[in-house]
Amino acid sequence: xxxxxVNKIVIISTMIFLIVSANAFAEEEAPTASADLGxxxxxxxxxxKLSEDKxxxxxxxxxxxxxxxxxxxxSLSSDPSSGDSASETDFTVSYDTNAGPLxxxxxxxxxxxxxxxxxxxxxxxxxxxxxxxxASYDTILAPSLTLYRDFISFPGYYISLGLGHSIEIADSxxxxxxxxxxxxxxxxxxxxQDGLLSASISIPVTEYISLSPSVSYSFPLSDDAEDFxxxxxxxxxxxxxxxxx
Numbered sequence: 342x343x344x345x346x347v348n349k350i351v352i353i354s355t356m357i358f359l360i361v362s363a364n365a366f367a368e369e370e371a372p373t374a375s376a377d378l379g380x381x382x383x384x385x386x387x388x389x390k391l392s393e394d395k396x397x398x399x400x401x402x403x404x405x406x407x408x409x410x411x412x413x414x415x416s417l418s419s420d421p422s423s424g425d426s427a428s429e430t431d432f433t434v435s436y437d438t439n440a441g442p443l444x445x446x447x448x449x450x451x452x453x454x455x456x457x458x459x460x461x462x463x464x465x466x467x468x469x470x471x472x473x474x475x476a477s478y479d480t481i482l483a484p485s486l487t488l489y490r491d492f493i494s495f496p497g498y499y500i501s502l503g504l505g506h507s508i509e510i511a512d513s514x515x516x517x518x519x520x521x522x523x524x525x526x527x528x529x530x531x532x533x534q535d536g537l538l539s540a541s542i543s544i545p546v547t548e549y550i551s552l553s554p555s556v557s558y559s560f561p562l563s564d565d566a567e568d569f570x571x572x573x574x575x576x577x578x579x580x581x582x583x584x585x586x
Contacts, residue, residue, distance in 0.1 A: 372406035374586055381579035384416050385559040387499060387523055388535025388570045395420050410435045428455040442479035446487075448472070469494035482506055497527030499534070515543045522562065533562035535570065554580045 379399035384392040401414040412433040435448035450471045470493045477485035485503040505519040519541075523534040541555035560574035561567040 370407060372404055374404045375402070376584045377401040377581050379579055379581040381577060383575060383577035385537070385557070385575060385577060388537075388559055388561060388566065390559075390570075390572055390575055391416075392418065408437050410437070429453060430455070437475075439479075444475075444477040444479070444485075446473075446475040446477075448475075467494040477503075495527065497525065500524045500526075510542075513545045517541045517543065532565055534566050536560050536562050549585055551583045551585075552580065553583065554578070 377400065379401070381397050381399060383390060384397045384399075396419040398417045398419055399415065400417075401412065403410060403412040405411070410433075412435070413430065414433070415430040417428055430453045432451045432453070433448055435446060437444065437446040439445065450473065452469045452471070454468055469491055471489050471491045473487055473489045475485060475487040477483065483503075483505045487501045487503070489499040489501070491497055491499075500523065502522045502524075503519065504521075505517065507518075508516045510516050517540070519537075519539045521537045523536070525531060525534045537557060537559050539555055539557040541553050544552045544554075546552055556576070556578045558574060558576050561570050561572070567573055
């Protein structure tokens with residue numbers, strides 16, 4: 342399951358090297374960075390409920406430069422000894438560009454899974470890796486389509502259709518709506534998997550700090566999906582404190 346601290350150091354060092362290398366080619370434009378601290382009532386991932394009962398802590402940090410980006414994200418139980426939540430750290434390297442209103446992205450994700458979700462034995466949880474391709478279009482509802490390909494633990498595809506809309510309700514305060522709908526293809530099996538509807542408010546605290554409370558609803562998109570996801574729908578909330586610099 343856990344492949345060692347050396348593996349993590351190699352991954353992080355490689356990702357940081359890529360960001361620094363990009364900076365060397367464009368000294369006139371400084372990289373941007375951000376850090377988030379999120380708290381959620383339930384950890385949901387592609388329709389799977391990966392925590393029970395207790396608050397989940399989800400810190401994150403990102404750095405990007407001229408389209409090339411690195412992100413490290415973790416999900417941790419507020420009571421680690423309880424075993425009530427999956428524990429993981431994900432590392433993502435991405436590159437995004439655009440041609441007019443069309444946005445295109447490519448990325449790689451390393452999932453370092455340290456503890457299984459409730460009801461899943463640790464022996465059945467392995468670190469995994471994915472590549473993804475994304476496309477978006479700058480128009481009404483901001484449609485996007487992302488194709489994920491896991492090539493280690495769960496070889497298969499996951500396709501996500503995303504939609505979003507933002508309304509300015511006060512000076513620098515936005516009400517954001519988003520939806521995502523997933524479809525899976527694994528071996529000879531495929532079908533609709535999950536939907537996720539979310540609403541959040543972005544509230545600036547200072548020039549560099551913002552607070553974003555949110556509420557979300559995750560639900561299966563078919564009877565088969567309800568059977569393997571193990572629920573008919575989950576409502577959960579959260580809040581994210583963001584620092585940008």
